[in-house]
Amino acid sequence: xxTPVTYELIKECGQTGARLGKLHTPHGTFDxxxxxPVGTLATVKTMSPExxxxxxxxxxxxxxxxxxxxxxxxxxxxxGGLHRFMNWDQGILTDSGGxxxxxxxxxxxxxEEGVHFxxxxxxEKLFLTPEKSIHVQNxxxxxxxxxxDECPPFPAEREYLIDSLERTSRWAERCLAAxxxxxxxxxxxxxxxxxxxxxxxxxxxxxxxxxxxxxxVGGLSVGEPKHLMYEAxxxxxxxxxxxxxxxxxxxxxxxxxxEGAIRGIDMFDCVLPTRIARNxxxxxxxxxxxxxxxxxxxxxxxxxEDCDCHVCQTYSRxxxxxxxxxxxxxxxxxxxxxxxxxxxxxxxxxxxxIREDRLxxxxxxxxxxxxxxxxxxxxx
Amino acid sequence: xxTPVTYELIKECGQTGARLGKLHTPHGTFDxxxxxPVGTLATVKTMSPExxxxxxxxxxxxxxxxxxxxxxxxxxxxxGGLHRFMNWDQGILTDSGGxxxxxxxxxxxxxEEGVHFxxxxxxEKLFLTPEKSIHVQNxxxxxxxxxxDECPPFPAEREYLIDSLERTSRWAERCLAAxxxxxxxxxxxxxxxxxxxxxxxxxxxxxxxxxxxxxxVGGLSVGEPKHLMYEAxxxxxxxxxxxxxxxxxxxxxxxxxxEGAIRGIDMFDCVLPTRIARNxxxxxxxxxxxxxxxxxxxxxxxxxEDCDCHVCQTYSRxxxxxxxxxxxxxxxxxxxxxxxxxxxxxxxxxxxxIREDRLxxxxxxxxxxxxxxxxxxxxx
Numbered sequence: 001x002x003t004p005v006t007y008e009l010i011k012e013c014g015q016t017g018a019r020l021g022k023l024h025t026p027h028g029t030f031d032x033x034x035x036x037p038v039g040t041l042a043t044v045k046t047m048s049p050e051x052x053x054x055x056x057x058x059x060x061x062x063x064x065x066x067x068x069x070x071x072x073x074x075x076x077x078x079x080g081g082l083h084r085f086m087n088w089d090q091g092i093l094t095d096s097g098g099x100x101x102x103x104x105x106x107x108x109x110x111x112e113e114g115v116h117f118x119x120x121x122x123x124e125k126l127f128l129t130p131e132k133s134i135h136v137q138n139x140x141x142x143x144x145x146x147x148x149d150e151c152p153p154f155p156a157e158r159e160y161l162i163d164s165l166e167r168t169s170r171w172a173e174r175c176l177a178a179x180x181x182x183x184x185x186x187x188x189x190x191x192x193x194x195x196x197x198x199x200x201x202x203x204x205x206x207x208x209x210x211x212x213x214x215x216x217v218g219g220l221s222v223g224e225p226k227h228l229m230y231e232a233x234x235x236x237x238x239x240x241x242x243x244x245x246x247x248x249x250x251x252x253x254x255x256x257x258x259e260g261a262i263r264g265i266d267m268f269d270c271v272l273p274t275r276i277a278r279n280x281x282x283x284x285x286x287x288x289x290x291x292x293x294x295x296x297x298x299x300x301x302x303x304x305e306d307c308d309c310h311v312c313q314t315y316s317r318x319x320x321x322x323x324x325x326x327x328x329x330x331x332x333x334x335x336x337x338x339x340x341x342x343x344x345x346x347x348x349x350x351x352x353x354i355r356e357d358r359l360x361x362x363x364x365x366x367x368x369x370x371x372x373x374x375x376x377x378x379x380x
Numbered sequence: 381x382x383t384p385v386t387y388e389l390i391k392e393c394g395q396t397g398a399r400l401g402k403l404h405t406p407h408g409t410f411d412x413x414x415x416x417p418v419g420t421l422a423t424v425k426t427m428s429p430e431x432x433x434x435x436x437x438x439x440x441x442x443x444x445x446x447x448x449x450x451x452x453x454x455x456x457x458x459x460g461g462l463h464r465f466m467n468w469d470q471g472i473l474t475d476s477g478g479x480x481x482x483x484x485x486x487x488x489x490x491x492e493e494g495v496h497f498x499x500x501x502x503x504e505k506l507f508l509t510p511e512k513s514i515h516v517q518n519x520x521x522x523x524x525x526x527x528x529d530e531c532p533p534f535p536a537e538r539e540y541l542i543d544s545l546e547r548t549s550r551w552a553e554r555c556l557a558a559x560x561x562x563x564x565x566x567x568x569x570x571x572x573x574x575x576x577x578x579x580x581x582x583x584x585x586x587x588x589x590x591x592x593x594x595x596x597v598g599g600l601s602v603g604e605p606k607h608l609m610y611e612a613x614x615x616x617x618x619x620x621x622x623x624x625x626x627x628x629x630x631x632x633x634x635x636x637x638x639e640g641a642i643r644g645i646d647m648f649d650c651v652l653p654t655r656i657a658r659n660x661x662x663x664x665x666x667x668x669x670x671x672x673x674x675x676x677x678x679x680x681x682x683x684x685e686d687c688d689c690h691v692c693q694t695y696s697r698x699x700x701x702x703x704x705x706x707x708x709x710x711x712x713x714x715x716x717x718x719x720x721x722x723x724x725x726x727x728x729x730x731x732x733x734i735r736e737d738r739l740x741x742x743x744x745x746x747x748x749x750x751x752x753x754x755x756x757x758x759x760x
Contacts, residue, residue: 042702046709071677071702079680079698087694297451300459314467318459322422322451329426329709 003213005144005186007032007245007266014357016262017237018350023059023245023266025091025143026184027083030058032245032266033350035257035343036093038274040066042076042086045274046329046336049088055309055341056348059091059143061269064136065100065128069119073139081141093269094142096133096175096190099151099250110150112167130171134178134187142185146216147175149190154224161199165192169206176210188247190218195228197235204239215240216247217265221256230259237264254283254346255372258363261350273339278332280324283342287371289317291335296321309341383593385524385566387412387625387646394737396642397617398730403439403625403646405471405523406564407463410438412625412646413730415637415723416473418654420446422456422466425654426709426716429468435689435721436728439471439523441649444516445480445508449499453519461521473649474522476513476555476570479531479630490530492547510551514558514567522565526596527555529570534604541579545572549586556590568594568627575608577615584619595620596627597645601636610639617644634663634726635752638743641730653719658712660704663722667751669697671715676701689721 008022021032037044037052040063044052052060062082067073079085082092098115101108105117105126114129133148149168152161172189179187189212193199207215217236220229233248240246245266251257252270260268273283282289284304289296291303302312303320311320311334323331346366353362367373388402401412417424417432420443424432432440442462447453459465462472478495481488485497485506494509513528529548532541552569559567569592573579587595597616600609613628620626625646631637632650640648653663662669664684669676671683682692683700691700691714703711726746733742747753 041706041708042699043708043710046713048710048713070706071698075678075698075702078678079696085696085699298455298458316459316465318451318455319422319465322455326421326450328421328423329712330423330428332709333426333428 003186004182004184005213007214007243009243011355013262013354013359015360016354017264018261018354018359019264019266020351020354021245021266023091025059027092027143028058028090030091031351033257033261033347033354034059034267035252035347036061036267036269037340038063038269038271039086039088040271041070042067042082044340045278046333047340049086051337052088052340053090055337056344057090057340059093060088061093061095062140062142063097063100064094064133064140065097065104067140068097068136069121073136077139077141083141091144092140092142093144093267094137094140094146095249096146096148097128097136098133098149101128102151110167112170114148115150130174131178134175134180138180138185141181144214145175145179145185145187147172147187147189147212149192149218151219151222152192152194154194154219154222156194158194158196158199161192161194161196162202165199165203166206168192169203172207172210172212176212186213188212188214188216188245190216190249191236191240192219193236194219195224195232200232200236201239204236208239208241212244214245214247216249218249220248221250226256226259229256230263233260233263233265252343254343254370255367257343257346258350258359258366261347261354262359262363273343274336277335277339280331280335282335283339285369291317291321291324293321303335303338304342307338307342307345309338309345311338311341383562383566384564385593387594387623389623391735393642393734393739395740396734397644398641398734398739399644399646400731400734401625401646403471405439407472407523408438408470410471411731413637413641413727413734414439414647415632415727416441416647416649417720418443418649418651419466419468420651421450422447422462424716424720425658426713427720429466431717432468432720433470435717436724437470437720439473440468441473441475442520442522443477443480444474444513444520445477445484447474447520448477448516449501453516457519457521463521471524472520472522473524473647474517474520474526475629476526476528477508477516478513478529481508482531482533490547492550510554511558514555514560518560518565521561524594525555525559525565525567527552527567527569527592529572529598531599531602532572532574534574534599534602536574538574538576538579541572541574541576542582545579545583546586548572549583552587552590552592556592566593568592568596568625570596570598570629571616571620572599573616574599575604575612580612580616581619584616588619588621592624594625594627596629598629600628601630606636606639609636610643613640613643613645632723634723634750635747637723637726638730638739638746641727641734642739642743653723654716657715657719660711660715662715663719665749671697671701671704673701683715683718684722687718687722687725689718689725691718691721
């Protein structure tokens with residue numbers, strides 16, 4: 001089957017399971033492994049599309065659930081689709097809405113047909129099905145749509161996970177059938193199965209038989225310890241086709257991005273860098289920097305002395321601290337810009353290390369400097 | 381006396397009292413009449429310096445009172461001054477702090493020496509004097525400093541105004557004496573006198589005898605009807621030297637900018653365009669546009685169809701409404717950018733009209749289209 005989104009494998013790392021590749025979409029190509037900034041409501045919070053381009057973001061994620069509720073997918077469609085609505089001419093991936101239905105809404109009831117729930121804005125009763133999710137994503141016009149799945153919490157009963165992943169597989173098939181624009185919008189399947197190797201296998205087999213152009217590893221980063229996530233990746237990615245992209249959903253801490261890439265993941269997304277930025281926390285090559293801290297009041301160095309982003313080339317910790325303490329929007333623009341640039345640049349360095357067969361060495365150096373190797377290392 | 385800030389009169393309007401000119405400062409030259417965006421806390425709320433430059437802002441105003449309290453003028457000085465602190469290499473005018481002491485603080489007591497008050501952040505007792513105001517402004521390093529004055533409310537007793545303006549004149553002299561950087565920072569005097577012609581004359585005479593390089597008309601736009609403000613300008617600007625700039629403080633509605641220019645004003649500032657933008661109100665060539673209004677949900681036209689700003693060339697009312705309704709920062713960036721561009725462009729058109737001796741005609745056309753000629757015209 002031809003598909004509008006294709007993965008080009010360029011090279012495998014000689015030192016790890018990482019892959020260097022390119023993802024071709026109807027709105028341009030981006031290099032993988034890649035981190036995708038999250039633009040929940042048709043905007044990456046505080047940023048302009050020009051700024052995202054300047055920092056090298058080639059693809060963003062937007063949330064189907066949120067856009068379905070506000071402004072409504074019909075308005076986005078009438079505007080000419082999400083790309084045009086928000087002035088973003090590069091790749092867009094939309095999630096299915098499933099995760100938000102399970103995490104944000106109240107009184108949900110799961111049936112074979114779909115999920116009944118009350119939305120988080122006004123409590124209105126809604127019903128989300130695989131068909132509805134794809135209908136909304138078709139209206140948004142994203143390049144990559146995600147299949148509507150159930151994302152169970154951690155821990156979850158084995159028996160529950162089996163029911164859930166089998167339903168998710170049936171839903172995946174319905175998603176494929178519902179796609180009105182298979183020529184320009186691809187669907188990625190989502191492998192579930194929690195932290196059970198045999199269940200991941202069962203889910204992967206069901207989904208790969210449907211021949212999606214890409215696969216996500218879902219149901220991770222939902223509260224389990226990181227070592228369990230890494231283990232799950234170790235036995236899950238080998239179950240996925242080599243020549244299709246693999247996307248680890250909801251992961252964006254620097255350590256997990258590197259560990260994920262090492263285990264063969266090509267795409268990541270997370271609100272972490274933008275969310276902590278709006279609280280004044282910055283990622284730097286020497287670890288977290290909490291800009292509100294009094295010690296930065298007269299610190300005229302950049303956020304990260306090793307960073308070449310516009311913010312670090314231009315503004316001091318003292319200035320950004322002043323803005324953030326004063327609750328000035330521009331302060332949050334600067335911390336957001338820096339954090340997104342930091343992760344996008346990190347993935348660039350990861351790709352460079354894959355190219356040079358030294359991703360494990362890179363990880364050791366990065367972790368050492370960042371402080372991830374310390375016993376009390378603060379994770380993001 | 382040589383001064384670091386000089387006014388070059390290029391041409392007077394053949395149809396009104398307006399003047400076309402240039403103000404030369406240590407940080408570049410800008411054309412007058414000019415509107416100055418307000419950057420209270422070393423940031424024009426939501427904007428970047430690059431964006432301000434892109435829209436043609438050649439000078440901004442920053443607030444001495446606010447920067448004195450946060451982050452403290454010593455930190456700004458240590459950073460290399462306000463220009464460097466906030467990455468703005470063009471003109472900066474700082475007010476004296478007087479207006480904020482009178483409008484924001486509690487329990488103020490005015491003495492000949494200065495003003496005792498409690499600040500609006502934590503109620504701490506502070507004392508602001510002419511010397512202290514200039515000390516702070518010297519530390520900030522603004523190109524134009526304002527003399528520390530008392531800005532009485534409207535209405536105010538005639539006897540009170542006399543006391544006040546005479547004290548303001550004595551304070552003005554103390555400000556001049558306190559300036560540690562007369563080579564690179566100029567002080568403008570502020571003419572008071574409320575809406576009494578003879579008091580304006582008395583104030584203007586006292587201040588012009590001190591030979592300031594520029595003069596503000598203060599104590600207007602403090603609650604009086606607009607026609608009284610215009611009358612006051614009519615008898616005040618002729619009292620001021622022709623070859624020095626005239627600055628009307630706190631005025632930024634489109635009608636008052638044009639009326640002020642017609643009466644010989646060269647510089648204006650106001651939080652109006654930025655403040656209403658953060659409430660979702662836009663200035664357009666056809667009047668106010670409240671972007672939250674439901675009728676814009678599916679309106680894919682720009683905010684102002686006659687506007688050539690980046691926002692109007694790129695984003696729709698529907699998109700901006702969605703962002704503003706969702707309380708997304710980027711929405712407020714867009715409305716702020718547009719409103720500031722609108723006023724800066726308006727002043728460009730005012731200058732063009734002066735050049736062509738048709739400012740009165742321009743006013744008529746503008747007012748007609750904007751709706752200012754309608755009996756129930758909403759003023760900003």
